[in-house]
Amino acid sequence: MSYKSRLLQLALGGLLSVSTVFASMTNAQEVDLSPEQNSRVRAEKVEAAIKLIPAGYKFVTPGKFTVASVPGRLPFAIYASDTKTSVGSEPDLAQLVADSLGLQLELVPIAWADWPLGVVSGRFDAAIHNIIVTEERKEKFDFSTYRTDLIGFYVALDSKVKSISKPEDVAGLKVIVSSGTNQEQILLRWIEANKAKGLPATEVQYFDDEAVLDLALQSGRADAYLGPNATSAFKAAAEKKTKLVGTFSGGWPQTAEIAVATKKNVGLAEAITEALNAQIKNGNYAKALARWSLSAEAIQESRTNPPGLPKT
Structure with missing residues (x-):
């Protein structure tokens, strides 16, 4: 089944809106939607970040960085031409972090509503999908910022x-x-x-x-x-x-920031923040954002648990 046929099947099944499908079909002609993602920006290990991984931390799968991904719309994430692999700006960001930490990336496609419980329960090491830092979320998660909203x-x-x-x-x-x-x-x-x-x-x-x-x-x-x-x-x-x-x-007049979410107090956020800052410094981060027309949302420095949007 072709990729476009799969998109139409999802629309008819009610899993994607028709407008989203046709937008995705248009964009599919412009970007690399192969599961291999040979055009994805890759990075070298960052020893300073690896040293910050807590000695007692156990990754969901040894040697892998398991990340919750929400395929739905570009540029954030969508299914590749194999209809099962997540590709987009957020998987690219996850790849940079995984490479920096010397780990293999394991993306797990989920529905948006499932990421909080998945991170808290230990099903995922992190969730990376346009998640805004809020004071309420900071009660359960640690954050490493990577884009402005x-x-x-x-x-x-x-x-x-x-x-x-x-x-x-x-x-x-x-x-x-x-x-x-x-x-x-x-x-x-x-x-x-x-x-x-x-x-x-x-x-x-x-x-x-x-x-x-x-x-x-x-x-x-x-x-x-x-x-x-x-x-x-x-x-x-x-x-x-x-x-x-x-x-x-997005939080006007307050600043809203998008970040990698990890379980509260497991100690992984500092390592991820260090990894992101290394990629910001060496230029890989800018290349990854430019690939998905997101340069306007670039940050100068990743921060761990900055002030979030206030509770409503």
Whole structure:
């Protein structure tokens, strides 16, 4: 069965949305989706990181770094052409950490909801899939940061909107956002602030179908789309129909960071942080992010357990 046939089968079975499938089929023409991943960035051992692995720590499988992965959408992760191997930006990051620690990478595809229990119970050494550091999560997990969480405003290539850098810039615009998301809450707060200043109203639009959303942007029915920068940046690079005009922290006004999650107090986080910093310093980290159009979310230094988003 071909990769595209498999995607359509998943859609018909209700495991993936039709819009996600067609987006993945488009992107599949642009990137390496082979299970071998010969184009993946690899790294040498980092002795300083290996020395930080606690003497008593037992990996799930000796000699392997077992990581929970959530195949669902690029650039984060999706199934390769063999329909069983996770490939994407997060598997690439996991590979860099595994190489640094002198271990073989073992990716375990799971549903998003299963990673917390899997890490706590010891089924996985770590979970790596766009996990944001929060104060509530820090009660059960240790974190090693590797990306900033950004939301981005994207417009059609021929749009007259050149920059959205502050709340006032959305006044008078028609903006698409997904219901129930943190970016929706940020946008609504901006609209209220602009209203108090007497600025023109912002029209908020909601679309369940990604194809309809795209059409709204291209036709001028909407001026901008506000959503997760990672997926929007990857799509913009692949399709070349939209452009970025502004980014903000996903936890605005607080900074939101994405990190490798490990079980609390097992001592593995410091070794992973050291490994990540070595890859940041030698340039492998930048190459891995660029491969998936995620350079805008790069960090200068990995940190262990930084301040997380506050409890709600």
